[in-house]
Amino acid sequence: MIFTSFFKALSQIGDRRFQRVLLIGVGLTLALLVAAYALFLGLIQVLVGDTSTLPFIGEVTWLNDLLGWSSFLLMMVLSAFLMVPVASAITSMFLDEVAQAVEDRHYSGLGAARKVPLGEAFRDTVNFLGVLIGANLVALIAYVIFTPFALFIFWGLNGYLLGMEYFQLAAMRRIGRARAREMRRKNRLTIWAAGTLMAMPLSLPLVNLVIPILGAATFTHIYHAIAARSGPAPSG
16 A cells, blocks of 8 residues: 555656645745844844954954854754755645645545645644654754664654654545544554655655655555545545
């Protein structure tokens, strides 16, 4: 079921709606990172000013430039770490369009899906982003302690988080949040395994930016496969 769902999703990767969501997600992510950097530079300017006075040295004018370049290097490092989770979280606001594209092609007999209100989608996005970044920051300790297994820890952790989130997004469009959560609990191992499949390419630059789209499409197929197997009739 997992690989069948994955290859069905992969075969639809050229869909214009998939590409639109990808461009929106990456574009908003880049804009957010640039805005955060600009805000940080402005804070440095306010705190340090054009000149600073150092003990035993006196007034200097180069400290602002040094902090500016240092912050740029720091932002580049943080961007490499934050790009994927931020893009994943932001893109999740628009994954309803991906799920609808999948259903239009493969499940055209279904009625209209429940539309998730923008405020609810934004709240879910913020929560998901916080959990994703927080969990990965905490996992840095495990990466150091269990260095030979760091990649497997990364896959397992992010596979669990991505799987739970994307399945919830796909399922609650049809059966509501509470029933989606219940179905997720009953099928957590299958969902975790599928999420791990999504997490493996996260370590590949550029490819990792497509994962939210591919994940949403894959879990839409997985939801329908589980629903068909367990028997509940989809409802809006």
